[in-house]
Amino acid sequence: MANSLLERDAKFLAGIGKLRTYPLTIKNARGNRLIEENGREVLDLSGAAGAALLGYGHPAVIEAARRGFTECASASDMFGASESAVALAEQLLGIVPEATDHKVWFGHSGSDANDTAMRAITAATGRKRFLSFYGAYHGGVSGSMSVSSHPSQQHTLPRAGLVQIPYANPYRPISGDDAAKAVFDYLDFLFTCGCPPDDIGALFIEPLQSDGGMLVPPPGFLKELTERCRAHGILIVSDEVKVGLGRPGRWHCYQAEEVIPDVVTFGKGLGSGVPISAIVAPREIMDFQEAFALITATGNSVSTCVASAALTTIENDGLIANATARGEQIMDGLRALQERHAIIGEVRGRGLAIGFELVRDRLTKEPATIEAAKVILRGYQLGATFTYVGMFSNVPELTPPLTLTEAEADEAIAIIGQAVDDVENGRVSDDEVAAFAGW
Numbered sequence: 281m282a283n284s285l286l287e288r289d290a291k292f293l294a295g296i297g298k299l300r301t302y303p304l305t306i307k308n309a310r311g312n313r314l315i316e317e318n319g320r321e322v323l324d325l326s327g328a329a330g331a332a333l334l335g336y337g338h339p340a341v342i343e344a345a346r347r348g349f350t351e352c353a354s355a356s357d358m359f360g361a362s363e364s365a366v367a368l369a370e371q372l373l374g375i376v377p378e379a380t381d382h383k384v385w386f387g388h389s390g391s392d393a394n395d396t397a398m399r400a401i402t403a404a405t406g407r408k409r410f411l412s413f414y415g416a417y418h419g420g421v422s423g424s425m426s427v428s429s430h431p432s433q434q435h436t437l438p439r440a441g442l443v444q445i446p447y448a449n450p451y452r453p454i455s456g457d458d459a460a461k462a463v464f465d466y467l468d469f470l471f472t473c474g475c476p477p478d479d480i481g482a483l484f485i486e487p488l489q490s491d492g493g494m495l496v497p498p499p500g501f502l503k504e505l506t507e508r509c510r511a512h513g514i515l516i517v518s519d520e521v522k523v524g525l526g527r528p529g530r531w532h533c534y535q536a537e538e539v540i541p542d543v544v545t546f547g548k549g550l551g552s553g554v555p556i557s558a559i560v561a562p563r564e565i566m567d568f569q570e571a572f573a574l575i576t577a578t579g580n581s582v583s584t585c586v587a588s589a590a591l592t593t594i595e596n597d598g599l600i601a602n603a604t605a606r607g608e609q610i611m612d613g614l615r616a617l618q619e620r621h622a623i624i625g626e627v628r629g630r631g632l633a634i635g636f637e638l639v640r641d642r643l644t645k646e647p648a649t650i651e652a653a654k655v656i657l658r659g660y661q662l663g664a665t666f667t668y669v670g671m672f673s674n675v676p677e678l679t680p681p682l683t684l685t686e687a688e689a690d691e692a693i694a695i696i697g698q699a700v701d702d703v704e705n706g707r708v709s710d711d712e713v714a715a716f717a718g719w
């Protein structure tokens with residue numbers, strides 16, 4: 281007989297939909313903290329992998345959800361024009377400077393947004409191939425997974441005709457010292473010998489490759505790459521699902537790279553606690569065909585009212601500036617830890633999208649994979665949740681709510697510092713961490 285929440289969860293919920301790095305129970309949440317079954321409060325430095333953009337129980341979100349239920353018909357906007365869906369589309373178009381003659385499609389998750397974007401691009405351009413990065417994570421349904429290549433997804437084959445290139449990683453260039461040049465050389469080779477570029481419909485980018493290791497590309501890399509692609513008529517899709525909407529200290533992460541995308545996809549934080557995603561793209565792609573991407577409950581008024589409230593709150597509460605300030609505070613704190621702890625090889629990020637790469641040796645850069653799992657577990661034990669990303673699962677990642685306070689950022693550094701110290705000094709055993717499969 282299963283009794284505790286953890287036992288019931290293990291017995292009744294499928295492992296394939298789970299990521300387990302610590303024995304967290306979630307009874308409730310408030311502000312930027314999760315509340316466990318036993319009442320313990322835990323600072324959520326993951327922000328539900330970026331989905332809790334405004335933390336938990338934000339008054340604006342609660343009020344918007346109430347409005348979505350009581351003042352609108354909440355099931356779907358599929359059969360008619362709904363005020364809350366149209367208003368959100370207008371609002372979203374207003375924050376995408378590239379949107380001139382653009383339209384919006386709503387879905388439920390970043391996964392379906394990228395999936396739908398792919399199909400619409402193929403239909404509109406007639407080009408069936410895509411270009412994406414090794415290490416990319418664009419979603420967990422068949423289409424978006426098939427243009428991804430995160431190690432956790434190697435059970436699924438890439439889509440036919442997918443062309444993949446390495447992400448320019450200044451910490452680990454694929455060859456030589458110039459991470460960007462190595463990728464351009466590879467791209468030139470591919471376009472000459474591997475795949476006619478005129479067959480490629482779009483390049484999918486994450487302007488900061490999060491699940492691949494919170495990689496910040498070298499300056500100018502994405503700008504030049506996208507310009508090279510555009511010369512062949514290849515569209516640029518910027519996946520802003522995890523690192524966009526104020527998190528990078530700007531509305532959009534692609535703005536930090538001076539990239540001009542054709543198509544932008546949103547998810548996670550757009551709903552700030554409710555499921556909603558969006559594609560913003562030119563009319564000729566989005567008007568390809570009626571009934572092309574039907575999902576019944578998309579555009580429902582609860583999700584659209586909450587998303588509108590989230591965008592308004594980001595603007596009115598100065599949360600983009602807060603992301604910059606708290607991000608600098610945390611990265612300064614991590615760099616100070618790096619001076620004391622050899623295991624921290626690199627600290628990187630933009631705004632409140634931050635990673636710190638753990639290595640066993642700063643010269644060889646041997647990934648400290650089990651150590652990263654231990655830091656995550658110890659962090660949880662000490663009172664903060666965050667997870668790890670990266671091709672070697674050795675990069676603890678912080679994507680906290682944009683509402684994180686200065687005091688909470690200090691608390692985060694103190695907990696991480698203690699966790700790293702405990703791991704470096706052998707105070708977390710292999711057995712303790714072995715119970716958590718991670719990803």
Ligand SMILES: Cc1ncc(COP(=O)(O)O)c(C=O)c1O
Nearest residue numbers: 389390391417418419521522547
């Ligand atoms: C960059 C990126 N795109 C898309 C997705 C898929 O979003 P979701 O899991 O909400 O469907 C994720 C999820 O982690 C992501 O990080």
